[in-house]
Amino acid sequence: DHSGFSWKNILRLNFVTYNSQDIDGEIYIPRSSPLTSDLRYGKYSLEGMNGALELSGQSNTLSLKNCALVGKVRNDYGKTSLEHCGGDLALESKSSTVSVEDFNGPIDIAADYSSIHASGITEQAHITGKSGELNFENIGGNLSVDADYCTIVASQIKGFVTIRSTSGKVRVKQVDGILVDAPYTDIRIASVSGIARKLISVKDQSGRIEISDAVGDVAIDDSFSTIELSNIRGDVQVATKSSAVRAYKLSGNWTSKTEYSSISLEQVSGQNISVTNKGSHVDVQLLVKPATVEIMNEYGNIDLSFPDFSGTVRMKATYGQIKTNLKVQLEELGGSALATGRIGSREGRINIETTSGNINVTQSKF
Numbered sequence: 001d002h003s004g005f006s007w008k009n010i011l012r013l014n015f016v017t018y019n020s021q022d023i024d025g026e027i028y029i030p031r032s033s034p035l036t037s038d039l040r041y042g043k044y045s046l047e048g049m050n051g052a053l054e055l056s057g058q059s060n061t062l063s064l065k066n067c068a069l070v071g072k073v074r075n076d077y078g079k080t081s082l083e084h085c086g087g088d089l090a091l092e093s094k095s096s097t098v099s100v101e102d103f104n105g106p107i108d109i110a111a112d113y114s115s116i117h118a119s120g121i122t123e124q125a126h127i128t129g130k131s132g133e134l135n136f137e138n139i140g141g142n143l144s145v146d147a148d149y150c151t152i153v154a155s156q157i158k159g160f161v162t163i164r165s166t167s168g169k170v171r172v173k174q175v176d177g178i179l180v181d182a183p184y185t186d187i188r189i190a191s192v193s194g195i196a197r198k199l200i201s202v203k204d205q206s207g208r209i210e211i212s213d214a215v216g217d218v219a220i221d222d223s224f225s226t227i228e229l230s231n232i233r234g235d236v237q238v239a240t241k242s243s244a245v246r247a248y249k250l251s252g253n254w255t256s257k258t259e260y261s262s263i264s265l266e267q268v269s270g271q272n273i274s275v276t277n278k279g280s281h282v283d284v285q286l287l288v289k290p291a292t293v294e295i296m297n298e299y300g301n302i303d304l305s306f307p308d309f310s311g312t313v314r315m316k317a318t319y320g321q322i323k324t325n326l327k328v329q330l331e332e333l334g335g336s337a338l339a340t341g342r343i344g345s346r347e348g349r350i351n352i353e354t355t356s357g358n359i360n361v362t363q364s365k366f
Contacts, residue, residue, distance in 0.1 A: 029049070030051075031048060031049060031050050031051070032050045032051050033049075033051045034051040034052040034053070034054075034069075035049065035051060035052075035053050035054070035055075036053075036054045036055075037054075037055050037056070037057070038056050038057055039055075039057045039060060040057045040058050040059060040060065041058075041059045041060070042057075042060050042061070043060065043061040044060065044061075044062060044063075045062070045063035045064070045065070046063070046064050046065070046067055047064075047065040047066055047067070048065070048066045048067070049064075049066075049067040049068070049069075050067075050068045050069065051069060052069040052071055052087075053067060053069060053070050053071060053073075053087070054071050054072045054073075055072070055073050055074070055075070056072070056073070056074040056075075057074065057075055057078070058074075058075060058076040058077050058078060059075075059076070059077045059078050060075050060078040060079075060080075061078060061079045062075050062078060062079070062080045062081065063081045063083075064081070064082045064083070064085050065082075065083045065084060065085070066083075066084045066085065067082075067085045067086075067087075068085070068086050068087065068104075069086065069087040070082065070085050070086065070087040070088075070089050070103075071087055071088060071089070071090065072090045072091075072092075073089065073090070073091045073092070074091070074092045074093065075091075075093050075096060076092075076093055076094050076095065076096060077094070077095050077096055078093070078096050078097075079096060079097045080093060080096065080097070080098050080099070081099045082099070082100045082101065082103060083101050083102060084101070084102045085100075085102075085103055085104070086103060086104030086105050087103075087104075087105050088105050088106055089103065089105065089106070089107040089108065089109070090108045091107070091108070091109045091110070091111070092109075092110050092111070093109075093110075093111040093114055094111060094112045094113055094114060095112070095113045095114060096111060096113075096114045096115075097114065097115045098111050098114055098115070098116045098117070098118075099116075099117045099118075100117070100118045100119075100121070101117075101118075101119050101120055102119070102120035103118075103120065103121050103122065104122050105122060105123055106121075106123040106124045106125065106126075106141070107121055107123075107124075107125045107126070108125075108126045108127075109125075109126070109127050109128070109129075110127075110128045110129070111127075111128075111129050111132065112128075112129055112130040112131065112132070113129075113130060113131050113132055114129060114132045115132055115133045115134075116129060116132060116133070116134045116135070117135045117136075118135075118136050118137075118139070119135075119136070119137045119138050120137075120138050121136075121138070121139045121140060121141075122140040122141075123140055123141045124139075124140075124141030124142045124143070124144075124159065125139050125141070125142075125143050125144070126144045127143075127144065127145045127146070127147065128145075128146045128147060129145075129146075129147040129150055130147060130148050130149060130150065131148070131149040131150065132147065132150050132151075133150070133151050134147055134150050134151065134152045134153065135153045135154075136153070136154040136155075136157070137154070137155045137156050138155075138156045139154075139156070139157045139158065139159065140158050140159070141158065141159045142157075142159035142160045142161070142162070143157050143159060143160075143161045143162070143175075144161075144162045144163075145161075145162070145163045145164070145165070146163075146164045146165075147163075147164075147165050147168070148165055148166040148167065148168065149165075149166065149167050149168055150165060150168045150169075151168060151169045151171075152165060152168060152169065152170045152171070152172075153171045153172075154171070154172045154173075154175070155172070155173045155174050155175075156174045157172075157174065157175040157176065158176060159175075159176055159177075159196070160175075160176060160177040160178070160179070160196040160198060161175045161176075161177070161178040161179070162178075162179045163178070163179070163180045163181070163182060164180075164181045164182065165180075165181075165182040165185055166182065166183055166184055166185065167183075167184040167185065168182065168184075168185045169185065169186050170182055170185055170186070170187045170188065170189075171188050172188070172189050172190070173189070173190040173191045174190075174191045174193075175189075175191070175192055175193070176192070176193050176194070176195040176196040177192065177193075177194065177195070177196025177197070177198045177200065177216065178192060178200055178201075178202075179198075179199075179200075179201045179202075180201070180202045180203065180204075181203045182203070182204055182207070183203070183204060183205035183206070183207070184204075184205060184206050184207055185204060185207045186207050186208045187202060187204055187207060187208065187209045187210070188210045189202070189210065189211045189212070189214065190210075190211075190212045190213050190214075191212075191213045191214075192211075192213070192214035192215060192216060193215060194214070194215030194216040194233075194234070196216075197216070198216070199216070199217050199218075199219050200214055200216050200217065200218045200219070200234075201218075201219045201220075201221075202218075202219070202220050202221070202222070203220075203221045203222065204220075204221075204222045204225050205222065205223045205224060205225065206223070206224045206225060207222075207225045208225055208226045208227075209222060209225055209226070209227045209228070210228045210229075211228075211229050211230075211232065212229070212230045212231055212232075213230070213231045214231070214232050214233070214234070215233045215234060216233075216234045217234040217235045217236070217237075217252070218232055218234060218235070218236045218237070219236075219237045219238075220236075220237070220238045220239070220240065221239050221240075222238075222239070222240040222243060223240060223241050223242065223243070224241070224242045224243060225240065225243050226243065226244045227240065227243055227244070227245045227246070228246050228247075228248075229246070229247040229248070229250070230247070230248045230249055231248075231249045232247070232249070232250050232251070232252065233251045233252065234251070234252045235252035235253045235254070235255070235270070236250060236252060236253070236254050236255070236256075237255045237256070238255070238256040238257075238258065239256070239257050239258070240256075240258050240259075240261055241258060241259035241260055241261060242259070242260045242261065243258065243260075243261040243262075244261065244262050245258065245261055245262065245263050245264065246264045246266075247264070247265045247266070247268070248266045248267055249266070249267045250265065250267070250268045250269065250270060251269045251270065252269075252270045253270040253271065253272040253273070254268060254270055254272075254273050254274065254275070255274045256274070256275050256276070256277070257276045258275075258276065258277045258278075259277065259278050259279060260278060260279035260280060261277060261279070261280055262280040262281050262282075263275060263277055263280070263281070263282045263283065263284075264281075264283045265283065265284045265285060266285045267285065267287055268284065268285065268286050268287060268288075269286075269287050269288050270286075270288075271288060271289070271290055271291040271292070272290070272291055272292045272293075273286070273290060273292070273293045273294070273295070274292075274294045274295075275294070275295045275296070275297070276295075276296045276297075277296070277297045277298070277300065278297065278298035278299055278300065279298065279299050279300060280299075280300045281300050281301050281302075281303075282295055282297050282300060282301070282302045282303070283302075283303045284303070284304050284305070285305050285306075286304075286305065286306040286307070287307065288306070288307070289306065289307065289308040289309055289310065289348070290306055290309060290348060290350070291311075291348050291349075292348065292349045292350075293306075293349070293350045293351070293352070294349075294350075294351045294352075295351075295352045295353075295354075296352075296353050296354075297353070297354040297355075297357060298354065298355045298356065298357075299355065299356045299357060300354065300356075300357045301320075301354070301357045301358045301359070301360070302352055302354050302357065302358070302359045302360070303360045303361075303362075304350075304352065304359075304360070304361045304362070305361070305362045305363070305364055306363060306364075307363070307364070308363065309326075309343055309344070309348055309350065309363060310343055310344030310345065310346035310348050311342070311343065311344065311346050311347055311348025311349050311350065312340075312341075312342050312348070312349050312350070313326060313328050313339065313340060313341050313342070313343060313350045314339070314340050314350070314351050314352070315328075315337075315338070315339040315340075315350070315351075315352045315353070315359050315361065316336070316337070316338050316339075316352070316353045316354075317336060317337045317338075317353075317354050317357065317358060317359045318336045318353075318354070318355045318356070319335055319336055319355060319356045319357075320336065320337065320354055320355075320356065320357045320358045320359065321337055321358045321359070322337040322338075322339050322358070322359045322360075322361075323358070323359070323360045323361075324339060324359075324360070324361040324362065325361075325362055325363055325364075326339075326341070326343060326361060326363060327341065327343060328340060328341030328343070329341050337359075339359075
C-alpha cells in the first residue's frame with residue numbers, strides 16, 4: 001500500500017556493486033523522514049523531501065529537486081545537481097561537476113579541480129576550490145571565494161564579494177562591494193553599487209586590472225600590471241611599480257605612489273591630486289578648478305591642464321624646461337627652470353617638480 005506516497009517520495013537508485021552487477025530499483029521514503037546515505041558509483045535522485053538529508057559517496061550522479069533540508073553532501077569524482085532546494089548546504093567534492101540553482105539558505109562548497117555553478121542563492125555563499133571553472137549569479141548575501149588557478153565569474157551579488165586567488169582570471173559585475181587579492185591574475189570589475197559602503201580593494205601582481213562604473217573609494221596595491229579605471233565615483237589610491245596606469249572620468253580625489261609607471265588621468269573632477277612617480281610620463285587633465293595639485297616625478301615629463309585656478313604656484317624642472325600660460329614668474333637656471341607666483345586670492349596650491357624632465361602646465365577650457 002503506497003497511500004500517502006508519490007513519485008516525489010521516491011529514491012531512485014541505479015548503481016554497480018563490487019562484483020559488477022547492475023542494480024536498479026526504487027525505495028519509497030516518507031516525505032518528512034530524514035535520510036542519511038553512503039552510496040558509490042551510482043545514479044540516484046531525490047525529489048520533494050522535507051526531512052534532513054546527509055548524503056555521502058563518490059563517483060555518483062546525484063540529483064536533488066525540491067528538497068527542503070539539505071545538509072552535508074559529499075560526492076567526489078561525480079556530478080551533483082540541486083534544484084529548488086533549501087537548508088544549510090555543506091558540499092564537498094573534487095574532480096567533479098557541481099550545480100546549485102534556486103537554493104533557499106546559505107551554501108558552503110569545497111570542490112578542488114571542479115566546475116561549480118551556483119545561482120539563485122537566497123543567503124551567503126562560501127566557495128573554496130582549485131583549478132576549476134567557477135560561476136556565480138544572483139546571490140542574495142555575501143560571496144566569499146578562495147580558489148587558486150581558477151576562472152571566477154560572478155554577477156548580481158547582493159552583498160560584499162571577497163575573492164582570493166592566484167594565477168587565475170576574475171570577472172565580476174553588479175555587486176555591492178568587493179575585495180580582490182589575486183596575484184598573477186587578470187581582474188575585471190564592473191558596476192559596483194557602493195551599497196556595502198566598504199573600500200573597493202584590489203591587490204595584484206603581474207596581471208591586468210580593469211575597474212569601471214564603480215561607486216565608492218578605490219584602493220589598488222599592485223606591481224607589474226596594466227591598470228585601467230573608468231567612471232569611478234569616489235577617491236582613488238594607487239600604489240604600483242613598472243605599470244601603465246590610465247584613468248578616465250573620475251569624480252573623486254586621486255593619490256598615487258608609483259615607480260617606473262606611466263600615469264594618464266583624463267576627465268578628472270576631483271579637486272585634490274597627488275602623484276609621486278619616477279621613470280615615465282605623468283599626464284593629468286582636470287575638469288574642475290583644483291584645490292591642491294602636487295606632482296613629483298623623476299626622469300619623466302609632466303603635463304597638467306585645468307579650466308581655472310586660484311592660489312599659489314610653484315614649479316621646478318631640474319635639468320628640464322617649463323612651459324605654461326599661467327601668469328607666473330619664470331626663471332631659467334642653467335639647464336633647469338623655476339616658476340612661482342600667485343593667481344587670484346584663494347588658497348589653492350600647485351606644487352610640481354621633476355628631475356630630468358619637462359613641465360607643461362596649461363589653463364584651458366575643454
